[in-house]
Amino acid sequence: MNLLEIKNLKMDFGKDAGALRAIDDVSLAIGEGETVCLVGESGCGKTVTALSIGKLVPTPPAHYVDGEILLNGRDVLKMSSRQLREIRGGVVSYVFQEPGAALNPVFRIGNQIKESLKLHRPDLGAPGTASARSGMARHRAGAVPGAPSRRKALDAEVIRLLKLVGIPAPESRLRNYPFEMSGGMQQRVMIAMALASEPKLLVADEPTTALDVTIQAQILDLLSDLKQRLGMAILLITHNLGIVGDMADRVAVMYAGQIVELSPARELLRRPLHPYTRALMASVPKLRGDADRLSAIPGNVPRIGNFPPGCRFAPRCPMAKPECSSKNPDLVEVETGRFVRCPFWKTE
Ligand SMILES: Nc1ncnc2c1ncn2[C@@H]1O[C@H](COP(=O)(O)OP(=O)(O)OP(=O)(O)O)[C@@H](O)[C@H]1O
Ligand SMILES: [Mg+2]
Known part of the structure; x- marks a missing residue:
């Protein structure tokens, strides 16, 4: 069984005559410990797809029209609010683009990580139940919330997590407020918070876009390293195909609310098949070579509610044929x- 299985998902913003389809028949599976990259230009639907895994797009305005999102075999779309609270930040954790916006400016970072631990790790500090996860196990073991052993265990875990994400001198750093840290360090704190619940799936939505290039590489290295050490699966969202080779096992390319290509990463990079993937690859800045040859894809991603008939990429596709604008291919x-x-796809 896959850890995550999105099956034929359809999601609209708005209802009835005003409904605009943002996710149109998306299917995507992620196995335990697998890294999948979701790529595509701005507005393609990457974030709404990723947020749907935790049912985090507010309903309304969103309406899930059809399909399933199976996390460990259970459909997220059918879960009660209590079950949803358990999986959010439990089985699946998120890291977003702007760490500065996601961290609370008035609390020390150590305390923010501790809040996440309090919520998701009732076992910490419970005598004899280091690995027990349920509140019931804690109750049986006689642990008292706020007891010295619990507090000590929480402090120790905060330091362990900060060390894990490569923050130097964590014992003193945990007393920092977010503004006292650089963007790269703030993103490390966000990753530590996401790891606090020991997620099976880490969703990282453009986690390095707001950072400068050197720090971007460091954060991506950190994610690869954590994946190796902790064995969690990662859904990494990016508009930059350039980082896919180092990170992904498989790649899903999204365009106008649909997946247009899904492939093992190495094969996709060696031989992209969909004209949109080829165009995306031609627009990746190369470290060496002629910067002038960098080509942006002409035209814009169509907005939801405004998708062209037939293949949605056809109006921008250099290979488009007359029949492309009549039927949207499967x-x-x-x-x-x-x-x-x-x-x-075979046409060269
Ligand atoms: N709350 C909302 N109400 C209406 N439309 C929305 C809402 N949120 C997103 N959309 C639309 O859904 C589409 C997909 O948006 P999404 O944010 O998932 O794109 P994205 O691929 O993540 O883009 P980016 O690379 O810019 O982050 C866009 O057309 C967007 O305008
Ligand atoms: Mg996005």
Whole structure:
């Protein structure tokens, strides 16, 4: 069984005549310990897809019209609010683009991580139940919230997490307020908070976009290292195909609310099949070579509610044929493990 299985998901913003489809028949699975990158230009639907895993898009305005989101085999869309609270920051944790906006400016970072631990790790400090996770186990073990052993265990865990994400001198750093830290250090704190609940799946939505290039590389290295050490799965969202090679096992390319290509990362980078993926790859800045040859994709991503008939990429596609604007092609497995939403993928 896959850790996550999104099946034929359809989600609208608005209702009835005013409904605009933002996620249109998206299917995506992530196995235990697997890293999947979700790429695509701005407005393609990456964030709404990622947020849907924790049912974090407010309903309304969102309406889940069809499909399933199975996390450990249980459909998130059918969960009660209590079950949703348990999985959010439990099974699945999020790291977002702007750490400065996500951290609370008036609390010390150590206390913010501790709050997350208090919520998700009732076992900490309970005598003899170091690995027990449920409140019931804690109750049986006789642990008292706020007891010295609990407080000590929480403090020790905050320091361990800060060390894990590479924050130097964590014993003194935990007393810092967010503004006393650089953007890169703040993002490390956000990752520590996300790890506090020992998630099976870490969703990182453009986690390095707000950082400068050197720090970006450090944060990506940190994520790879944590994945190795903790064995968690990662859904990494980026508009930069350049970072995919170092991070991903598989890549899903999204365009106008749909997945247009899904493939093992190495194969996709060696031989992209969908014209949109090819165009995206041509727009990746190369470290070496001719900077002038960097090509942006002409035109814009269509807005939801304004998708063209037929293939949604056709108006921007250099290979488009007349029939492309009449039928939206299906996502088809054209080689083992390689899915493409374009019948002309073979054309060079
Ligand atoms: N609350 C909302 N109400 C209406 N439309 C929304 C809402 N949130 C997102 N959308 C629309 O859904 C589409 C997908 O948005 P989403 O934020 O998922 O894109 P994205 O791929 O993450 O883009 P970016 O790279 O800029 O983060 C966009 O057209 C956006 O305008
Ligand atoms: Mg986004």
